[in-house]
Amino acid sequence: MLEHRERRIHKLRISVTDHCQFRCVYCMPKTPHFSSPAHFISFDEITAIVQRLQVHGIDTVRLTGGEPLMRAQVPELVRKLKAIGIASVGLSTNGHLLTPALAAEFKAAGLDAWNISLDTLDPEVCQKMNKVKVLDKVLEAIDIAVASGIPVKTNTVVMRGFNEQELPAILDYAHIRGVEPRFLELLRIGPMVKDHARYFVSADEMRSTLAQSQGELRALPYEAGSTARYYLTSTARRFGIIASETQAFCATCTRMRLTATGKLLGCLFVSEGEMLMPHLDDEKRMAAAWERTLAQKPWERIAHSPQEMYAVGG
Ligand code: SAM
Ligand code: SF4
Numbered sequence: 001m002l003e004h005r006e007r008r009i010h011k012l013r014i015s016v017t018d019h020c021q022f023r024c025v026y027c028m029p030k031t032p033h034f035s036s037p038a039h040f041i042s043f044d045e046i047t048a049i050v051q052r053l054q055v056h057g058i059d060t061v062r063l064t065g066g067e068p069l070m071r072a073q074v075p076e077l078v079r080k081l082k083a084i085g086i087a088s089v090g091l092s093t094n095g096h097l098l099t100p101a102l103a104a105e106f107k108a109a110g111l112d113a114w115n116i117s118l119d120t121l122d123p124e125v126c127q128k129m130n131k132v133k134v135l136d137k138v139l140e141a142i143d144i145a146v147a148s149g150i151p152v153k154t155n156t157v158v159m160r161g162f163n164e165q166e167l168p169a170i171l172d173y174a175h176i177r178g179v180e181p182r183f184l185e186l187l188r189i190g191p192m193v194k195d196h197a198r199y200f201v202s203a204d205e206m207r208s209t210l211a212q213s214q215g216e217l218r219a220l221p222y223e224a225g226s227t228a229r230y231y232l233t234s235t236a237r238r239f240g241i242i243a244s245e246t247q248a249f250c251a252t253c254t255r256m257r258l259t260a261t262g263k264l265l266g267c268l269f270v271s272e273g274e275m276l277m278p279h280l281d282d283e284k285r286m287a288a289a290w291e292r293t294l295a296q297k298p299w300e301r302i303a304h305s306p307q308e309m310y311a312v313g314g
Pocket of ligand 2: 024066314
């Protein structure tokens with residue numbers, strides 16, 4: 001049955017660096033290998049690639065990493081992407097380096113959405129899970145992002161033995177600030193390929209933990225192409241669960257990925273891709289590279305990824 005196989009690919013996740021100052025246990029291996037910044041493509045090159053991909057339907061971009069704020073002048077990239085007509089430009093960050101001045105630059109550049117990782121409200125858990133002692137900075141970043149007036153979502157990777165009891169507290173924390181919380185099933189990628197079963201918490205278990213404190217949960221209709229499924233608590237507080245393992249969304253996935261060195265990938269779980277810079281000056285070759293990458297995009301979930309999340313861009 002091929003006729004129901006239609007995906008409108010229109011989103012591009014762009015990694016601007018694979019470097020990161022955090023060492024989240026679910027993302028970073030013991031010895032990460034970071035690329036030389038000399039190999040990163042420039043913001044002008046990223047913009048030129050995106051411009052080429054607009055004819056193939058790309059209209060939504062999320063900047064990520066590694067930690068995108070470790071690269072200088074990312075607001076300038078946002079400005080360039082908005083200038084070529086990208087409808088929505090979002091940023092995924094761990095928040096550590098966000099200051100009010102930087103947030104103002106993002107606002108002026110036209111940023112449309114913040115995604116801030118918030119795994120815990122407990123400094124000790126942060127130290128164990130993210131291997132940093134900067135929870136205060138992450139919490140401050142959420143307030144700075146909220147103050148910018150740009151919509152904010154938080155991302156919480158849920159791991160047994162670390163933060164699985166904190167979901168109700170994180171939901172409260174987010175809603176008090178007008179932020180939408182999202183809880184992520186642990187992916188089998190990088191350091192989690194080996195230890196996945198030990199740490200995995202399913203979306204079902206997350207819902208039952210939340211229902212205990214929030215009353216009956218109501219599922220909202222699934223928006224095709226969305227990574228998250230959304231729910232309302234009994235007091236109409238909305239939250240998302242990204243159930244990449246138990247409710248994989250490959251068949252409706254709408255995104256492609258571009259690494260910091262300019263490689264186009266169809267999926268986090270596939271390592272084959274196309275270096276795009278050599279095709280930049282030739283529309284036909286660029287189109288062929290796009291089509292080849294598209295053909296590698298799986299329709300069903302591959303068991304585990306041969307890649308590293310920080311290297312591809314989460
Ligand atoms: N450094 C930024 C951050 O942490 O938000 C952006 C890059 S990070 C790779 C993007 C997202 O990937 C984060 O929300 C992070 O929690 C998520 N992530 C990384 N490894 C994961 C894993 N094994 N399972 C689920 N989510 C993961
Ligand atoms: Fe860094 Fe984000 Fe990976 Fe954590 S999840 S190690 S903050 S890239």
